Amino acid sequence: MTSDVAREPLTRSTEDYLKAIYQLSTDGGQVATTDLAAALGLAPPSVTGMIKRLSEQGLTDHEPYRGVRLSQEGRRVALRMLRRHRLIEAYLVGFLGYSWDAVHDEAERLEHAVSDSLIERMAQALGHPVFDPHGDPIPDADGRFAEFVHVPLADIAPGETVTICRADTRDDGRLRFLAAEGLVPGTVVTVLARQPFNGPSTLEVDGERRIVGHELATMLLCSRGT
Amino acid sequence: MTSDVAREPLTRSTEDYLKAIYQLSTDGGQVATTDLAAALGLAPPSVTGMIKRLSEQGLTDHEPYRGVRLSQEGRRVALRMLRRHRLIEAYLVGFLGYSWDAVHDEAERLEHAVSDSLIERMAQALGHPVFDPHGDPIPDADGRFAEFVHVPLADIAPGETVTICRADTRDDGRLRFLAAEGLVPGTVVTVLARQPFNGPSTLEVDGERRIVGHELATMLLCSRGT
DNA sequence: ACGAAAATGTAGTCTATGCTAAATTGATTT
DNA sequence: AAATCAATTTAGCATAGACTACATTTTCGT
Numbered sequence: 001m002t003s004d005v006a007r008e009p010l011t012r013s014t015e016d017y018l019k020a021i022y023q024l025s026t027d028g029g030q031v032a033t034t035d036l037a038a039a040l041g042l043a044p045p046s047v048t049g050m051i052k053r054l055s056e057q058g059l060t061d062h063e064p065y066r067g068v069r070l071s072q073e074g075r076r077v078a079l080r081m082l083r084r085h086r087l088i089e090a091y092l093v094g095f096l097g098y099s100w101d102a103v104h105d106e107a108e109r110l111e112h113a114v115s116d117s118l119i120e121r122m123a124q125a126l127g128h129p130v131f132d133p134h135g136d137p138i139p140d141a142d143g144r145f146a147e148f149v150h151v152p153l154a155d156i157a158p159g160e161t162v163t164i165c166r167a168d169t170r171d172d173g174r175l176r177f178l179a180a181e182g183l184v185p186g187t188v189v190t191v192l193a194r195q196p197f198n199g200p201s202t203l204e205v206d207g208e209r210r211i212v213g214h215e216l217a218t219m220l221l222c223s224r225g226t
Numbered sequence: 227m228t229s230d231v232a233r234e235p236l237t238r239s240t241e242d243y244l245k246a247i248y249q250l251s252t253d254g255g256q257v258a259t260t261d262l263a264a265a266l267g268l269a270p271p272s273v274t275g276m277i278k279r280l281s282e283q284g285l286t287d288h289e290p291y292r293g294v295r296l297s298q299e300g301r302r303v304a305l306r307m308l309r310r311h312r313l314i315e316a317y318l319v320g321f322l323g324y325s326w327d328a329v330h331d332e333a334e335r336l337e338h339a340v341s342d343s344l345i346e347r348m349a350q351a352l353g354h355p356v357f358d359p360h361g362d363p364i365p366d367a368d369g370r371f372a373e374f375v376h377v378p379l380a381d382i383a384p385g386e387t388v389t390i391c392r393a394d395t396r397d398d399g400r401l402r403f404l405a406a407e408g409l410v411p412g413t414v415v416t417v418l419a420r421q422p423f424n425g426p427s428t429l430e431v432d433g434e435r436r437i438v439g440h441e442l443a444t445m446l447l448c449s450r451g452t
Numbered sequence: 453a454c455g456a457a458a459a460t461g462t463a464g465t466c467t468a469t470g471c472t473a474a475a476t477t478g479a480t481t482t
Numbered sequence: 483a484a485a486t487c488a489a490t491t492t493a494g495c496a497t498a499g500a501c502t503a504c505a506t507t508t509t510c511g512t
Binding site for chain 2: 092095096098105112113114115117121
Binding site: 033047 | 458459460461462463
């Protein structure tokens with residue numbers, strides 16, 4: 001089921017920003033303005049301004065001087081763009097004789113222009129592939145659970161086992177606490193329980209039971225599996 | 227051979243305006259601001275402003291209060307868009323299972339986003355079709371002579387026979403002169419000769435020989451054949 | 453812990469493109 | 483030929499999104 005939220009149409013720039021933020025945050029949740037500017041080929045002040053607008057629209061969360069992060073809705077959009085981009089690449093290679101190294105620019109433009117219906121027809125023609133020609137995974141149409149690269153620990157459901165990839169904060173107090181708890185990159189944790197209403201998660205780490213609050217669990221980015 | 231003129235990239239709006247002007251002028255060379263505004267779904271003053279910019283770029287000729295007309299370059303762009311639009315429609319119907327009535331909107335967006343190379347790959351996959359699913363003709367890659375619907379008489383080469391479709395002026399003096407010469411819509415004329423440097427064309431009309439100056443020949447729009 | 457360097461944000465400007473309200477031009481009707 | 487009406491343009495403004503120059507905050511090396 002796709003979200004039913006009424007949405008104003010997003011501009012091409014908006015889509016580009018959200019996708020870039022998503023991609024930069026796969027190795028850490030908060031994205032630095034400068035990195036984003038470099039990725040988009042823009043001057044940093046332009047990015048600051050756009051981030052402000054995106055955050056007003058609820059697509060991102062911006063902590064001044066700290067970085068941006070996608071909201072749930074922003075992530076949904078980013079995954080949609082990723083799906084489009086990768087399916088277009090797969091289609092161009094599969095049906096129009098493109099080589100795998102020649103599809104990026106084309107997809108970069110088309111991903112903003114194709115309709116959902118065309119994307120689904122292309123997916124169908126391809127047999128609903130799961131990887132694009134570069135081996136990158138293609139999110140499914142809902143995009144919601146296809147996000148298998150980096151997920152905040154707070155979003156991990158009880159029973160799942162994940163690997164912590166990065167602590168997404170620059171606050172040294174928090175970092176020290178996390179290190180003391182053994183919650184550092186590379187650690188494998190199993191979520192035992194999670195309370196609703198932004199409550200804490202109960203984890204099994206190195207055979208021991210640990211509890212982390214929602215705020216910290218949001219900052220711990222994990223990859224599913226192992 | 228495609229034109230070698232250095233061109234700044236055209237915006238989506240520019241492409242839309244030029245295509246719309248082209249399409250509206252198929253039944254008369256000068257396009258009225260209001261008609262263009264209606265075709266594009268914009269307010270007339272917006273169109274006036276854009277026409278001014280297009281004319282500064284040499285893409286159109288604007289006679290204030292009289293109408294716009296495409297320049298040679300503007301027509302080239304419009305035909306390129308038409309080729310794109312119609313090939314995309316043909317591809318969607320031929321390869322992705324679209325019905326002929328469902329392709330317009332998709333093509334309307336994609337025509338601005340696809341690369342020349344993708345267009346040519348689609349043309350190749352389709353076997354270089356000459357008509358789109360609606361039966362509209364598809365200009366060739368150069369676009370220069372595919373323009374077979376309405377062409378100014380001044381552009382017709384010696385030896386060709388065309389049908390005059392419309393006298394594109396509102397000046398009653400000129401209109402009376404043209405009528406006296408027998409150069410009215412429906413008349414079939416053969417071009418016998420044409421002088422360079424905006425010189426006159428020599429025609430055979432109803433078995434008689436007539437000469438028209440360049441200015442009037444520009445205003446007589448013809449369709450090739452018959 | 454402090455001061456320099458790097459990162460980030462603010463202020464003010466620019467361009468493209470759209471809009472509304474008002475003025476102007478050209479056409480039509482008497 | 484004057485008056486009116488429709489089409490068009492002008493004037494003034496709005497918004498998205500980019501930029502440069504400058505200010506501020508954070509970070510990092512001592």
